[in-house]
Amino acid sequence: MQNVIIFGASGHGSVVLDCLEKEGKYNIIGFVDSFKEKGFKINGYQVLGNEIDLPFLISRYNIDGGIVAIGDNWTRKIIVDRILKISPNFNFVNTVHPKAILGKDILIGCGNVFMPGSIVNANSIIHDFCIINTNSSLGHDGIMDSYSSLAPSVCTGGSLKLGRYSAISLGVNIVNGVEIGQHSVIGAGSLVVDHFGDNVIAYGSPARIVRKRTVGEPYLSTPKKQQFYKLESIDDVESNLSI
Structure with a gap:
């Protein structure tokens, strides 16, 4: 059974976790998240670190792959790009709920x-x-x-x-x-x-x-919190969004 990690320890991450658990194909090691403290637990799994820690995590936990659990489409693309920059051959898996x-x-x-x-x-x-x-x-x-x-x-x-x-x-x-x-x-x-x-x-x-609509304009936040800005890089994401 492959060891996998989930990028994004949010509510969407919990649903993706549920899909992976129900599917039963993978051994889930934990979460990777840039906004939650290392050691924080969600649904019984720890946040292991952030994307910068990926080479260490792959070696330490024998990681075979993972999935990006971020609901916003443009933000998901930015995180995928960042992962591939850090680990060019990273294996992204699909998850199919039963x-x-x-x-x-x-x-x-x-x-x-x-x-x-x-x-x-x-x-x-x-x-x-x-x-x-x-x-x-x-x-x-x-x-x-x-x-x-x-x-x-x-x-x-x-x-x-x-x-x-x-x-x-x-x-x-x-x-x-x-x-x-x-x-x-x-x-x-x-x-x-x-x-x-x-x-x-x-x-x-x-x-x-x-x-x-501008490229990267968020669409998932509530109307009260909605702001319109262009997100082009991971720095923009970290400044403006909680994922």
């Missing part, structure tokens, strides 16, 4: 999370570091580019094309054949019947573009 359903002839990259109740239908393609969240479904022949995500209870028709870094929020319904560009966000509860391009925020029933 209550997830993966259809016939699908293709899956690395670092993906399939949460309980998620469904990926036949002939779909999931690239790298995507999240298919609780009770969400990707229709047949769907394509999710790297670092994209479906929030809980999203339902998509067939042949969706979801661009890199784009996020579909809670409870969105998308009709067949829709294409959504890169760095775009569809707001919670929307009905999507049209295509959308890059760098937009759209919501409503039917969904309409509300405004343009």
